[in-house]
Amino acid sequence: MDTNSWADRLGARMVRTDEATIRRYTANVSGLERVITAVLYPESSADVQALVRIANEVRLPLYPISTGCNWGLGSKLPVRDGAALVDLSRMDRIHEVNETHGYAVIEPGVTQRKLHERLQDAHSSYWLSVTGSGAETSILGNALDRGIAHHGPRAEQISGLEVVLGTSELIRTGSGHFPQSQTTYLYRHGIGPSLDGLFCQSNFGIVTRAAIRLMRRQPAQGVLGCAIAGEEELAALVDGVAALIRQGILDPCVHVSNRARARSVVGGMLAQRHADQEVRNILDAELRGAWSLSCPLSGTVAQVRLSFREARAALRKFGRVSLTTDRSFQVRRAWYRLLSFVPRFRRRAALLEAVEAFYHHSKGVPSDAALASIPWCLAASASGYTPGADLDATRCGTLFVLPILPLEGRAVREAMAMAHQATGKHGFIPYVTLNSASPESLEAVINIVFPRNDGSQVEKAHRCVDELVASYMQKGFILYRAGIQSMSSIVNADSPYWQLIARLKDVFDPNRIIAPGRYNLV
Numbered sequence: 001m002d003t004n005s006w007a008d009r010l011g012a013r014m015v016r017t018d019e020a021t022i023r024r025y026t027a028n029v030s031g032l033e034r035v036i037t038a039v040l041y042p043e044s045s046a047d048v049q050a051l052v053r054i055a056n057e058v059r060l061p062l063y064p065i066s067t068g069c070n071w072g073l074g075s076k077l078p079v080r081d082g083a084a085l086v087d088l089s090r091m092d093r094i095h096e097v098n099e100t101h102g103y104a105v106i107e108p109g110v111t112q113r114k115l116h117e118r119l120q121d122a123h124s125s126y127w128l129s130v131t132g133s134g135a136e137t138s139i140l141g142n143a144l145d146r147g148i149a150h151h152g153p154r155a156e157q158i159s160g161l162e163v164v165l166g167t168s169e170l171i172r173t174g175s176g177h178f179p180q181s182q183t184t185y186l187y188r189h190g191i192g193p194s195l196d197g198l199f200c201q202s203n204f205g206i207v208t209r210a211a212i213r214l215m216r217r218q219p220a221q222g223v224l225g226c227a228i229a230g231e232e233e234l235a236a237l238v239d240g241v242a243a244l245i246r247q248g249i250l251d252p253c254v255h256v257s258n259r260a261r262a263r264s265v266v267g268g269m270l271a272q273r274h275a276d277q278e279v280r281n282i283l284d285a286e287l288r289g290a291w292s293l294s295c296p297l298s299g300t301v302a303q304v305r306l307s308f309r310e311a312r313a314a315l316r317k318f319g320r321v322s323l324t325t326d327r328s329f330q331v332r333r334a335w336y337r338l339l340s341f342v343p344r345f346r347r348r349a350a351l352l353e354a355v356e357a358f359y360h361h362s363k364g365v366p367s368d369a370a371l372a373s374i375p376w377c378l379a380a381s382a383s384g385y386t387p388g389a390d391l392d393a394t395r396c397g398t399l400f401v402l403p404i405l406p407l408e409g410r411a412v413r414e415a416m417a418m419a420h421q422a423t424g425k426h427g428f429i430p431y432v433t434l435n436s437a438s439p440e441s442l443e444a445v446i447n448i449v450f451p452r453n454d455g456s457q458v459e460k461a462h463r464c465v466d467e468l469v470a471s472y473m474q475k476g477f478i479l480y481r482a483g484i485q486s487m488s489s490i491v492n493a494d495s496p497y498w499q500l501i502a503r504l505k506d507v508f509d510p511n512r513i514i515a516p517g518r519y520n521l522v
Contacts, residue, residue: 006038009054014041025068025085028075029374029391029398031450031458032485035081036063043090045162045170045208051086052168052206055513062086063515064206066108066141068392069134072400072447074484075392079517089138091208094118102126103185103211105160108140112366115139119214119364126214127364129157135366139212144200146481148435148443150361151215151253151296155200159188162209163199166509170208173199185211201481202501203515204508215364218298222325223362224250224311227289228318234291234416235409237318238434238442241293242407245439249310252436254295258416261373261431262292268372269354276379282347289319296362297323324359374398377431377449397452399465403477405434405442411477412442418471419446426464443480482519491521 006015017038025039037060042048055062061083068076068087076085092109097118102125104115113135115128129151131142143154161173174190175181181190188196199207228237237256244250257265263283270279295311297304304323312321329352336349357369375396391398401419405411412434423430428448437443448464450457462485469479469489482490491498502521505512512522 006040006054010040010047010051014043014047014051015039016041024393025076025087027392028077029071029394029396029452030074030483030485031397031452031461032074032077034077034484036078036083036085038084040084040086041090042086042088045091045164048086048088048164048206048208049168049170052164052166052513055084056166056168056511059511060084060513061516062206062513063518064088064108066138067111067136069137070141070145071133071391072398072483073481077484079484079487079515083516086206088141088206088208095209096211097122097124097126097214098185099125101186102214102216103159104128104214105185105209105211106139107209108138108207110139111136112139115212116364116366124214125217127217128212128366129154129215130361130364130366132358132361132367132370134368134371136368140207140210143210143212144207146200148437150255150364151251153437154212155197157213158210159186159196159213160184160209160211161196161199161207163205163207165205166505166511166514171195171205198504198508201519203518203520204505205514218300220301220304220325221296221298221363222304222308222323222328223359224293224295224297224308225322225324226293226315226319228291228293229289231290231416233318235413237291237293237315237409238407238412239409240314240318241295242409244311244314245407245436247310249307249314250295250297252439254293254434254436256291256293256434258430258432259287259290259292260429261433262287262289264373264377264431265358265370266351266354268374268376269357269369270350271376272372273353274350278350282350285344285347286351294362329356329359373431374447374449377429378451395451395453397450397458397461398447399461400483401444401446401465401468401472402479402481403444403446403472404437404480405444405477407436407438407440407442412444414475415444415472415477418475419444419468422464422468422471423448425467426460428461428464437480444477484518487517487519491519493521 040051063078063083064086065076067089088108091107093107095105097104112130129149131149143158146155160176163171173195174184174188176184241254245252297307308323315321336345339345357367405415419430431447433445435443450461469486498521505522
C-alpha cells in the first residue's frame with residue numbers, strides 16, 4: 001500500500017513515511033536495526049479500529065508503541081522488519097480520576113508527568129506509583145509490558161481494559177462489556193474467564209484505554225535506608241529483608257542497588273552542576289557501600305515509627321540504618337548550609353540535592369533524574385547528552401537484562417556472580433538494582449553501557465547480553481521482560497505453552513497483523 005493510499009484513507013495528519021521521521025523512529029539506544037514502512041498516529045479507538053481494518057486488507061503488520069521509551073529493550077522498534085509503527089502518543093486523554101475509589105482511567109499516551117500534574121492540580125488525595133524511567137514515559141505502556149514501579153508491579157494495578165483486537169473488534173475486559181456495570185474498575189476479573197492478562201506482553205490486540213490504581217496519601221511517609229560495606233554481605237541482607245516482608249514489617253517495595261548503580265544515578269545528577277573531578281570526590285567520600293537498600297514506609301506516624309524501629313533492629317548488624325522524611329531533608333539542608341565552610345558538609349549538601357529527586361519518587365513525583373546515569377557512565381561531554389534529551393538521539397548505548405529471582409540470599413548471590421562473570425568477560429560494568437516483584441521474588445534490573453558510535457563495542461555488548469540471558473534461562477532465572485532482540489530466547493516452538501499462545505493468536509488476530517513475534521511464535 002503506497003503513501004498516498006494510507007493518507008487518503010486515514011487522513012494525512014495520521015500518516016508519516018518521510019525519511020526524517022523513519023530515521024527518528026528507528027534511532028535507538030540499544031544499537032539495533034529494523035526496517036519500518038510508516039508511522040501511524042491514531043487519535044481515538046475508532047482511529048485504531050480503522051487502521052487495523054486497513055492493515056488486514058493489505059496484510060501489513062502493525063507494531064503499537066505508547067510513547068516509545070522502551071530504552072535498552074528496543075525503544076520504538078518492532079521485533080521484525082516490515083511493520084508500520086502505530087504511535088499512540090496522541091491518545092493522551094485522562095477520562096476520569098476517581099477520588100472515592102482511587103483510580104484513573106487513561107489512554108496509552110498519558111505519561112507519568114501528565115497524570116502527576118493532573119493529580120497535583122486537583123489537590124487529589126491520591127498519587128501515582130512511578131518508575132524511575134522518566135517523566136515522559138507511558139503509564140499503560142509500562143504496565144502492559146509488566147513494568148515494576150516504586151510501589152510494586154503495574155500489571156496488577158490496571159483493570160477495565162479497552163482493546164482493539166487484530167480483527168478490529170473492540171472489546172472491554174472485566175465487567176466493562178456490561179453497559180450498566182458500576183464495578184469495571186473496582187473488581188478487575190468481572191464474571192467468566194478473566195482476559196486482562198492476555199493483553200500484557202502479548203500481540204493479540206492494541207489496548208486503547210484502562211484504569212490504573214492510585215496510592216492514597218498517608219499521614220506519614222519516609223524511606224528506610226541501609227548500606228552494606230561488602231559484597232559478601234548481600235545474601236544475608238536479602239534474607240534479612242525477606243524475613244521482614246514475611247513478618248509484615250516491610251511492604252514488598254524494597255529496592256537494593258549496587259555501588260556502580262548508585263554512583264551512576266547520583267553522578268549523573270551531580271554532573272549537571274559540578275565539575276567532573278568534584279563529582280568523583282563527592283562519590284568517593286560519600287558513597288562507599290557495596291550495596292544500598294531503600295524501602296518506602298507509610299501509614300500513621302506511629303506505624304512508620306514502629307516499622308522503622310523493627311527494621312532497624314533486624315538490619316543494623318549489616319550497616320547504618322536510616323529513615324529519611326521531608327522533615328529530615330529540611331533539617332539536613334539547613335545544617336549543611338550553616339556549615340558550608342567545611343568541605344565535608346559542602347559535599348554532603350551537593351549529595352543531598354542530587355538524591356532529592358529519587359527520594360520524591362517514593363512519593364509519586366516522576367522525574368528524568370535516572371536517565372542522566374547512562375550518559376554519565378560514558379562521560380556526558382563525549383556522548384553528546386544534555387539533560388532532558390531523548391536518549392535514542394544520543395550516542396549513548398545501553399542494554400538491559402531483567403530476570404526474576406527468588407527472594408533468597410542464595411539465589412541473589414548466584415545471579416550476581418553470573419552477571420559479573422558475563423560482563424567481566426566482555427569488559428563491561430554491571431549496573432544492578434534489585435526490586436521487589438512480589439513478597440517472594442525480586443526483579444533484577446541489570447544493564448551495561450557502551451558507546452553506540454563504536455560498532456565493535458555494540459557487537460560486544462550484544463554478545464555479552466545474549467550470553468547472560470542464555471545462562472539465566474538455563475539456570476531457571478527466567479526473564480520477566482525481554483528486549484526485542486531476545487524474543488527467540490524465551491519462545492520455543494517445541495513448547496506446548498507457546499504452541500497454545502500461537503493458537504490464541506489465530507483467534508484474536510487471524511491475519512497476524514499485530515506485532516508479529518512479540519512474546520509469541522507468530
